[in-house]
Amino acid sequence: MPQKVRIALDAMGGDVGASVIIPGAAVSLSRHPDTEFLLFGDSALIEAQLARHPAMKAASRVVHTDVAVGNDDKPSQALRRGRKTSSMWLAIDAVKKGDADVAVSAGNTGALMAMGRFCLRMLPGIDRPALAAIWPTARGESVVLDLGATIGGDAQHLVALSVMGSAMASVLFNLERPTVGLLNIGVEEMKGHEEIREAAELLRAMKLPQLDYIGFVEGDGIGKGAADVIVTEGFSGNIALKTAEGTARQITEFLRSAMASSWRSRIGYLFAKNAFRALRDKLDPSRSNGSLLLGLNGIVVKSHGGTDAEGFAYAVDVGYEMVRYDLLTKINQMLHREQEAVS
Known part of the structure; x- marks a missing residue:
């Protein structure tokens, strides 16, 4: 049986947080049952949503934090205030530590980019x-x-x-x-x-x-x-x-x-x-929801902040496919060929 795809979710990102993110992830899980989730955010809000989605609950582990990156936070503010404690940072850090294969967030784009770059670093040559x-x-x-x-x-x-x-x-x-x-x-x-x-x-x-x-x-x-x-x-x-x-x-x-x-x-x-x-x-x-932050030494997907559950499911699907078909290996191989062509 293939290894499961482990997806870290910033459950407090976006305009409404867990009330869209958990149902959306549940929709994606129904399409990709070989998925496991790490959910970062307010455990009370997350558990209330998981109670409505038994299959999602069985496939998930919740890590509590009550710190969220605001939609209006500047990237520097988000790094300073939310580093190591916010739901966004913890989701990205799970990828760095190898606890997850991909992080998905509907939160602040600038903050996500800054945290991704700071935490995961860039691929060689990028x-x-x-x-x-x-x-x-x-x-x-x-x-x-x-x-x-x-x-x-x-x-x-x-x-x-x-x-x-x-x-x-x-x-x-x-x-x-x-x-x-x-x-x-x-x-x-x-x-x-x-x-x-x-x-x-x-x-x-x-x-x-x-x-x-x-x-x-x-x-x-x-x-x-x-x-x-x-x-x-x-x-x-x-x-x-x-x-x-x-x-x-x-x-x-x-x-x-x-x-x-x-x-x-x-x-x-x-x-x-x-x-x-x-x-x-x-x-x-x-x-068409689900943008990739390419160039990072890890896979991070950005969802529209105002999307609905179905839209968020598409963003999770993108993350799943990028992991299942080994995007990072493909990028590294192509970059290596590009550098050989230049030299």
């Missing part, structure tokens, strides 16, 4: 972490990074992001050689900042066997699914993410208003409701 997420596209799904972990980056940083994103895509999408594109203001080789053009030259020259570099991708190419992996630095990546999320909400509101505008529209909705339901599910951010 200077800064990156936030990578699954992005729904017209072709299916793509991995997009960096979505805001760090701002800016030179050509070597963009190459490292390409390598790590490829490893993630190979695990998630079962691809031997994912396609990779660099986000740019045009597809022509002379366009874009110097570091983007230099990264493109490096990727072409290296001819890395684990990825297929296809060139520059414009903003509309993200939604089209122009590549399995789309790479950019954190400033533009975060703007792209927030723009897409806002557009999805806008389209949903437009559709809702249009369907309620007349009795004919309401009748039309009855005939087309299955199609509208499919569109709603495609635009639902909870179904």
Whole structure:
């Protein structure tokens, strides 16, 4: 029987904490029964939720702490106040100690990144972490990074992001050689900042066997699914993410208003409701929930803070898959090949 995947949960992270995190983890457990959980947080709140989910209770161990990282805490404040005592820190530290294979939190992104970097350190050859997420596209799904972990980056940083994103895509999408594109203001080789053009030259020259570099991708190419992996630095990546999320909400509101505008529209909705339901599910951010902090010497998954139980379950699923298919080993192997290509 395969070894179980051990998942550490920050049970006090997110907008509402245990009342979403425990039911969400229970949903994921039903899909992946070979999972064990370490739950860090207020034991009274956690136990109250576990009482409603017997299978989850049987698969869990609770570690009490009443210290939580606030959603508005600055990373430096979170490190100073919550280091070694907060539910977020304890979940990450469980990965460092080998008590868990992955940590999942819906808490403060900046604090999670700072604690992850401080506690787990970076992989050899990686200077800064990156936030990578699954992005729904017209072709299916793509991995997009960096979505805001760090701002800016030179050509070597963009190459490292390409390598790590490829490893993630190979695990998630079962691809031997994912396609990779660099986000740019045009597809022509002379366009874009110097570091983007230099990264493109490096990727072409290296001819890395684990990825297929296809060139520059414009903003509309993200939604089209122009590549399995789309790479950019954190400033533009975060703007792209927030723009897409806002557009999805806008389209949903437009559709809702249009369907309620007349009795004919309401009748039309009855005939087309299955199609509208499919569109709603495609635009639902909870179904793409679960971003990875890539570059850390350990696996850490960030969930949306305001997600529901089903959305949190998707984040736990991502963590499970990254462990089960040995993401860190894949990244290390790819980084080693990249360094050999450079030398």
